[in-house]
Amino acid sequence: MKLKKPILGVDMDDVLADSYQQSLDWYERDFGIKYTKEELEGQYLGDVIAEDQIDIINSYFFTEGFFRTIKPIDGAIEGMRLLQEEYDVFIVTAAQQFPQCLTEKNEWLDEYMPFIDWQHRIFCGHKYFLDAKYLIDDHAYNFEYFKGSPILFSAPHNAGETRFFRVNNWEETLTYLNVTSKII
Amino acid sequence: MKLKKPILGVDMDDVLADSYQQSLDWYERDFGIKYTKEELEGQYLGDVIAEDQIDIINSYFFTEGFFRTIKPIDGAIEGMRLLQEEYDVFIVTAAQQFPQCLTEKNEWLDEYMPFIDWQHRIFCGHKYFLDAKYLIDDHAYNFEYFKGSPILFSAPHNAGETRFFRVNNWEETLTYLNVTSKII
Numbered sequence: 001m002k003l004k005k006p007i008l009g010v011d012m013d014d015v016l017a018d019s020y021q022q023s024l025d026w027y028e029r030d031f032g033i034k035y036t037k038e039e040l041e042g043q044y045l046g047d048v049i050a051e052d053q054i055d056i057i058n059s060y061f062f063t064e065g066f067f068r069t070i071k072p073i074d075g076a077i078e079g080m081r082l083l084q085e086e087y088d089v090f091i092v093t094a095a096q097q098f099p100q101c102l103t104e105k106n107e108w109l110d111e112y113m114p115f116i117d118w119q120h121r122i123f124c125g126h127k128y129f130l131d132a133k134y135l136i137d138d139h140a141y142n143f144e145y146f147k148g149s150p151i152l153f154s155a156p157h158n159a160g161e162t163r164f165f166r167v168n169n170w171e172e173t174l175t176y177l178n179v180t181s182k183i184i
Numbered sequence: 185m186k187l188k189k190p191i192l193g194v195d196m197d198d199v200l201a202d203s204y205q206q207s208l209d210w211y212e213r214d215f216g217i218k219y220t221k222e223e224l225e226g227q228y229l230g231d232v233i234a235e236d237q238i239d240i241i242n243s244y245f246f247t248e249g250f251f252r253t254i255k256p257i258d259g260a261i262e263g264m265r266l267l268q269e270e271y272d273v274f275i276v277t278a279a280q281q282f283p284q285c286l287t288e289k290n291e292w293l294d295e296y297m298p299f300i301d302w303q304h305r306i307f308c309g310h311k312y313f314l315d316a317k318y319l320i321d322d323h324a325y326n327f328e329y330f331k332g333s334p335i336l337f338s339a340p341h342n343a344g345e346t347r348f349f350r351v352n353n354w355e356e357t358l359t360y361l362n363v364t365s366k367i368i
């Protein structure tokens with residue numbers, strides 16, 4: 001049988017959910033120092049903070065509530081709705097590394113993107129099993145074995161990455177995927 | 185880049201974990217009636233019980249502990265170890281439909297198959313995104329869009345299915361996938 005629409009994979013952290021900002025916010029809460037994404041271009045938060053703080057920020061990913069309370073990226077919710085009209089949209093997100101996030105990511109999707117049904121949520125590790133026309137992701141390593149067309153979604157940590165087609169935000173994503181006209 | 189080993193997808197319920205038997209056991213616990221898999225060939229438990237019991241057995245799948253305490257299928261643990269030598273083995277299991285099972289399935293794998301690392305665990309709904317050479321599954325509907333070679337793992341409910349290549353147990357699975365010689 002043939003599928004009706006092309007498959008489009010969409011990563012969650014730093015594409016749908018603003019995980020990078022959540023780390024900055026929790027760091028500011030704990031250490032009283034505010035960094036912005038702009039200041040950290042080309043880097044992870046862990047690259048610029050004191051060495052004895054690194055274990056603490058790494059522990060955020062294992063902390064209850066971290067993934068559940070991340071804010072959506074601007075334009076992501078409406079963008080996903082629009083993409084669904086033209087594509088068979090699957091969320092493809094690394095999750096099992098931080099076991100408590102399995103439930104939290106599922107609840108987050110229930111809250112912000114209930115129109116992505118459970119059949120279209122993929123919680124995984126590697127992503128090279130994915131047979132999709134496109135994959136939108138902020139991590140270049142997820143494109144290394146990908147046979148479809150990569151779409152690198154800009155995040156501070158990937159600013160230096162030049163190997164893959166890049167979009168800077170959801171507006172550019174929709175333009176590239178030819179669904180913009182519907183929101184003008 | 186090219187992967188070193190062919191990808192092999194393996195379903196969890198009724199291929200690795202004896203979920204069908206777990207339903208029979210819980211049903212016996214609640215209603216005092218014992219059914220065997222042999223008696224139910226070609227059917228689900230729900231097909232043979234009283235109508236007013238159906239909601240109760242359907243609720244098992246949403247009940248804490250159900251997925252966590254399922255027994256492994258005979259030969260599955262050793263079979264998975266052997267398959268890993270020749271294949272890039274991914275577990276591909278429907279999970280988000282029953283949200284509490286996300287954590288339970290992950291813990292089950294930690295207990296029985298810790299050698300399947302988090303990067304090789306896929307919790308999902310549909311499986312037609314999977315680009316694999318083989319998929320071992322008890323549900324024929326997972327093969328309908330699958331481009332690789334289907335391997336139908338026998339379970340009572342699929343006894344009447346004739347469209348796909350069938351294995352009856354883990355020994356037959358390993359023979360078909362050419363890894364038997366290592367356990368003789």
